[in-house]
Amino acid sequence: MEDRVRIIDACKNFGKVVALRNATLSVKPGEVVLVIGPSGSGKSTMLRCINRLEHLTSGQIWIDDDQVTDHASDIRKIREEVGMVFQSFNLFPHLTALENITLAPRVVKKAPDKEAVGLGRSLLARVGLSEKESSYPEQLSGGQQQRVAIARALAMSPKVMLFDEPTSALDPEMIKEVLDVMVELAREGMTMLVVSHEMGFARAAAHTVVFMDNGEIIERGKPDDIFTNPKEERTQRFLKHIL
Amino acid sequence: MAEITEPRRETRIEVSDGALIPGKGEKSAFSAWRISFFGALALLVILPIVHPNPYTEILLFIPDGVLKTFEVTLLSIAFALVVGLITGIGRISRIRIINRIATIYVEIIRGIPLLVQIFYIYYALGKIVQVPDIMAAVIAMTVCYGAYLGEIFRAGIQSIHRGQMEAAIALGLTRGQALRRVILPQTVRVVLPPLGNEFIALLKDSSLVSILAVSDLLRRGREYASKTFYYFESLTVVALVYLVMTLFFSRLVALMEERMNKRGR
Numbered sequence: 001m002e003d004r005v006r007i008i009d010a011c012k013n014f015g016k017v018v019a020l021r022n023a024t025l026s027v028k029p030g031e032v033v034l035v036i037g038p039s040g041s042g043k044s045t046m047l048r049c050i051n052r053l054e055h056l057t058s059g060q061i062w063i064d065d066d067q068v069t070d071h072a073s074d075i076r077k078i079r080e081e082v083g084m085v086f087q088s089f090n091l092f093p094h095l096t097a098l099e100n101i102t103l104a105p106r107v108v109k110k111a112p113d114k115e116a117v118g119l120g121r122s123l124l125a126r127v128g129l130s131e132k133e134s135s136y137p138e139q140l141s142g143g144q145q146q147r148v149a150i151a152r153a154l155a156m157s158p159k160v161m162l163f164d165e166p167t168s169a170l171d172p173e174m175i176k177e178v179l180d181v182m183v184e185l186a187r188e189g190m191t192m193l194v195v196s197h198e199m200g201f202a203r204a205a206a207h208t209v210v211f212m213d214n215g216e217i218i219e220r221g222k223p224d225d226i227f228t229n230p231k232e233e234r235t236q237r238f239l240k241h242i243l
Numbered sequence: 244m245a246e247i248t249e250p251r252r253e254t255r256i257e258v259s260d261g262a263l264i265p266g267k268g269e270k271s272a273f274s275a276w277r278i279s280f281f282g283a284l285a286l287l288v289i290l291p292i293v294h295p296n297p298y299t300e301i302l303l304f305i306p307d308g309v310l311k312t313f314e315v316t317l318l319s320i321a322f323a324l325v326v327g328l329i330t331g332i333g334r335i336s337r338i339r340i341i342n343r344i345a346t347i348y349v350e351i352i353r354g355i356p357l358l359v360q361i362f363y364i365y366y367a368l369g370k371i372v373q374v375p376d377i378m379a380a381v382i383a384m385t386v387c388y389g390a391y392l393g394e395i396f397r398a399g400i401q402s403i404h405r406g407q408m409e410a411a412i413a414l415g416l417t418r419g420q421a422l423r424r425v426i427l428p429q430t431v432r433v434v435l436p437p438l439g440n441e442f443i444a445l446l447k448d449s450s451l452v453s454i455l456a457v458s459d460l461l462r463r464g465r466e467y468a469s470k471t472f473y474y475f476e477s478l479t480v481v482a483l484v485y486l487v488m489t490l491f492f493s494r495l496v497a498l499m500e501e502r503m504n505k506r507g508r
Contacts, residue, residue, distance in 0.1 A: 053409055080415035090410035094428045104414035107424055149410075156415060 002064065004029045004191045005050065005160055010059035012045055012215075019045040021215040022059070027160075027208075030189045034202050034223070037212035038238060043195040046212070047162045050193070051075075051082040063160060080108060083153030087165040089145045091137040097124065097148045098133040101155045108156070123151035127181050143174030147181055154185075161185065163194040179204075197242055202227070211235045280490040283483045290480075297473045301464070301480045308463030309484060315377065315449045315459060319384035320442050326389030331396025332422070345393065352390035358451050360387050365455050380452035388445055395441065399434035400426055432503060439496030443489050450485070460484060 005027040012020035020042045027033050035043045048054045050061055052068055052075050061068040066078050091100050101123055102116040111119070124130050127147035137145055146166055153161060163182065167175045179201050186192055186205035194201065202209060202223045209226040211219045211234075219232045227243070230236045291298040333345030352360070364383040368374055374382070403426050411421035453462035464481035468474040 051413055053413065076412075076415055076417060079413055082413070084410075084413040086406060086410060088404075088406055090404075090406035092407065092410070092425050092429075094432075103424060104416060107420050108415040152414070 002029070003027060003062075004031070004064060005193070006060075006062040007046065007050070008060045008062070010046065010049060010061060011057045012042070012049060012054060013057045018215050020049070020056075023212075023215070023217050025210060025217060025220070027191060027193060029159075029191050031207050032186045032190075032192045032205050033194065033208045033210055034206040035193065035195045035210045035212060036197055036238070036242075037218075041212040042215040043212050044164050045215075047084075047164050047193060047195055050160070050162055051079050051084055053084075080104075080156050081159045083156060083158035083161040085146070085149050085153055085161065085163045085166050087168050089137070089142070089149045089169070091145055091149055091152070093137050096134045096136055097129060097140065100137070100148055101152045104152070105155050119155060120151075123154055124148070126154075127151045128177075141174060142170045143177045146170065146174075146178045150178075150181055150185070160191045160193065163192065163196065165195050167196060167198055176200075199227075199243070211238065213238065276490060276494065279486065280494070283486045283490070287480070287483050287487070294476075297471060297476050298480065300471075301467055301473070301477055304467045305460060305463045305480065305484065308458055308460035309488075311377075311457060311463075312446070312449055312459040312461075312488075315380055315384065315452055315457065316442075316446045318381045319388060319449065320445055322381065322385040323388035323392050323445070324438075326385055327392025327396050330389055330393025331400060334393060334397040335400055337418075349390045349393055352387055357383075357387050357448055358454070361451055361455065376455045376457050380449075380455050380457050384445065384449065384452070387448075388441065391441060392438065395434050395437045396430065399430040399437075402433050403429050435503060436496065436500050439492070439499065443492050443496070446489060446492065447485065 003026040005025075007023055007025045010020050010023045011018070023042070023046055025033075025046075035046070037043050045054060049056050050063070050068065056069050059069070063078060063082065067073055068075070068078055091097075092103065095103060098117065098120045101120040102111075105111040105116045105119060106113070121130065121133065124133055127150055129144060129147055129151075132140060132144060132148075137148070140148065150161075150166075166182070167178055170178065175198065179198060182192070182194070182201060183205045192205075194206070206223050208220060209223045210217055211226065211230070211232070213234050219226065219230060219235050221231075226235065227239065230239060287302070291302055330345050330348060333341050334349065336342045336345070355363075361380065361383040364386060365376075365379045368379055368382065400422075407425055407429070408418070408421055411425045412418060416424065449459060450461040453459050453465070456462075458466070461481055464477040468477040471477075
């Protein structure tokens with residue numbers, strides 16, 4: 001099968017700091033990839049380069065047949081097909097939950113009001129927040145906000161979903177409700193790249209685990225193999241800290 | 244790289260050249276605002292009773308000027324808001340030439356006294372076209388305040404968390420769409436108090452246009468004085484009327500701000 005996402009020899013420098021060093025990774029359609037690694041290892045940077053929130057210094061990134069890193073390609077079109085969920089939710093505070101979801105279909109796809117609202121309601125139902133459609137973000141708990149943010153990203157019917165530490169800003173009791181939505185999404189066949197250290201999610205949904213350290217992809221493999229039998233010494237050391 | 248999430252902080256931009264905007268806490272019957280406002284009103288009522296001549300006559304003479312002052316102020320603030328918004332967006336533009344033009348405009352205007360600008364624009368305009376005095380005054384005030392308001396808009400836009408723009412463009416919005424649909428609606432809340440403050444400052448500065456033969460409040464007061472030589476009395480009334488106006492609007496701005504805060508977002 002064709003790869004959905006291909007990252008080829010990607011490098012990213014922030015001034016003198018090297019955030020990404022020759023990272024190469026391919027993700028198949030429907031594959032769920034969990035990216036783990038110590039803080040500052042380049043996980044988020046790699047994710048943010050996939051929809052060009054950051055520009056690669058060198059290397060290429062492809063989504064199906066579109067080259068993200070080619071400046072001639074229509075990045076806005078590509079971004080429509082890549083959903084992103086942020087650590088800090090980044091919901092639009094001046095809009096209700098429903099309006100947060102319908103904004104992009106309305107503005108970008110010029111969807112008629114009725115259609116956008118119908119889509120928004122069905123997505124809210126999917127993340128279990130139907131009764132919150134007219135709540136503003138500040139009236140929602142962190143877990144609820146993040147579920148709205150997932151619904152918002154899904155509203156553009158993306159081919160790939162990127163999750164940048166989606167549960168790191170949440171209180172423990174709210175993590176599960178967000179992970180449940182993500183696991184459900186994975187079961188439905190969504191292609192996902194998830195930066196997270198949630199072992200529960202890794203066991204329940206991940207097909208592949210990628211370990212990064214110091215801007216490099218050190219090791220990739222099946223969750224069981226990586227967690228129980230890591231080959232690289234750096235992976236072993238890291239896992240000892242988090243498991 | 245993990246990003247540490249900061250709690251969202253409400254940004255307040257403090258500008259101190261307008262009138263004092265009373266805070267919510269000042270509920271006392273003898274707050275500075277109440278004493279000044281009702282004191283000025285009381286004087287405007289008592290003086291004509293105690294000294295009908297010349298105060299009654301002055302009070303009858305200046306209402307035209309008050310209207311003119313309002314006219315100049317409202318027209319100027321309306322145009323300045325448009326110029327300011329464009330300037331503010333220009334100041335954060337990624338297109339270098341636009342950014343540079345907006346910045347140079349702000350730098351030049353902020354560096355020249357308003358009085359000099361008013362004279363300058365009046366005579367410069369006079370070399371090209373003949374415009375009515377009041378138009379020249381409004382243009383001069385607009386050019387000047389457009390730069391100040393531009394800085395408020397810029398600061399307001401920049402105070403919105405970067406994640407908002409990222410979330411919007413990640414959804415496929417263009418930067419322009421994100422600005423209009425996501426950033427600017429949030430900016431309004433942040434900039435409203437300082438804009439109210441600038442409005443009051445502009446109301447006061449509009450007295451400078453009296454040098455352009457615009458019969459505003461100050462000019463009417465001086466006209467009366469030069470006819471009758473009641474300089475002290477005329478200017479007392481002029482000052483009191485300005486004070487009543489600015490304090491009235493500062494209260495209005497405070498109420499508006501309170502209501503916005505109550506309404507949530």
